[in-house]
Amino acid sequence: MSSTKELAKERFLKVFNNAVEELKEVLVSYKMPQEAIDWFVRNLEYNTPGGKLNRGLSVIDTYAILNNTTFDKLSDEEYEKVALLGWSIELLQAYFLVADDMMDQSKTRRGQSCWYLVEGVNNIAINDSFMLEGAIYVLLKKHFRNDPYYVDLLDLFHEVTFQTELGQLLDLVTADENIVDLDKFSLDKHSFIVIFKTAYYSFYLPVALAMFMSGINSEEDLKQVRDILIPLGEYFQIQDDYLDCFGTPEQIGKIGTDIKDNKCSWVINQALLIATPEQRKVLDENYGQKNDESEQICKDLFKSMNIEKIYNDYEESIVAKLRQQIEQIDESRGLKKDVLTAFLGKVYKRSK
Structure with missing residues (x-):
């Protein structure tokens, strides 16, 4: 893997870590017990950042091409927003895969046990898949609520999910x-x-x-x-x-x-x-x-x-x-x- 690719992935993963913290804060604000917060964080970290991340990184690549620039030239603020759209697709993918693996009774995914087969998870994975989808809309609201294209984003995610x-x-x-x-x-x-x-x-x-x-x-x-x-x-x-x-x-x-x-x-x-x-x-x-x-x-x-x-x-x-x-x-x-x-x-x- 070229160093540019590694850097692109590294910068992208930092935004995921921030997103996990933000989602965690939402649960804290609801006064959710710590064991449930820890469970949700583990669900996010186990199921979302694995794989090649091609879909998420494609959002950044496309945005850079449309704006005549490269990912490393984007300001932190601009990069974070476009990367969050990328992570929203990765969350959507995680939601599909957690459910899909249960339907297919698959054993492994991305080199590790499917989430529902992890000790203690079982059918809780059904609710966990819903929470991965719900996280998309929490992040979109927090970061895009005041943008003129906010409704377009919501429409697009709902349509493509269906x-x-x-x-x-x-x-x-x-x-x-x-x-x-x-x-x-x-x-x-x-x-x-x-x-x-x-x-x-x-x-x-x-x-x-x-x-x-x-x-x-x-x-x-x-x-x-x-x-x-x-x-x-x-x-x-x-x-x-x-x-x-x-x-x-x-x-x-x-x-x-x-x-x-x-x-x-x-x-x-x-x-x-x-x-x-x-x-x-x-x-x-x-x-x-x-x-x-x-x-x-x-x-x-x-x-x-x-x-x-x-x-x-x-x-x-x-x-x-x-x-x-x-x-x-x-x-x-x-x-x-x-x-x-x-x-x-x-x-x-x-x-x-």
Whole structure:
């Protein structure tokens, strides 16, 4: 990791520590008993700052590009505000993940036990997830209440939260781990799931927040970025699905589980489109089964069906299309093509 990246992360984490203190003060002002305050702080610190922090840092990167500067040139006051918007997304992500891990009965997250499996937590994690979401609005009110774009921030967070929950709902009802039914899958469903569950909060939200803080708030400009960032977010998730199946654990930092978990992934949907009756029978018998043999049979079948080539062709065509769209961006109201080029650069040909 370059020293600039390390410095950016270090400065960002300082703002989180301040935010935790502020949230703690709110609980103290309510005369909350100390044991409950300590619990909330542990919840915040265990679930929020782990991971790569890409979504939060993207808010700062985008704001800097829109204002012709770099993160280290922003005044402390300006930096703190934009970083708090970044941490608001990280809190939103933490809220989703704590709940998601319970729904999926996952065991680990970001190299540690899932929060609900930590000793003494159990179902309290449900309430803890709500508190992570509530913390967003406490921080927004404290720091943005007097800004003209305050309502825009609230609207955006509420809308994107609901969109993400819709994506999660379709994912849960389509990919029942106990009843494997490949007839429930389709590319249209896959597209809806990934756009709503991932693309809105991971790609559109960071840019829209930075735009509001920069005073760029016309519906035309928001539409321009949405029309590029949503397909880009979909491509990111398709890439994720592809790497889950074809990437190595060393490469992607985890063991892929989509096949065993009966996920409505891009890979299985592509296979279903071209499967012969014999191949379909093999998939029906092996996809979503919890054993290594069935998983390997599916992987070997996907290889023989040339899914890798289908993916590479898709990647090249979507990237060419997105580059063309970025070229046509109207920058007259302050929006900058560089914002979108930077996002595309992070995703194209990534291997983890």
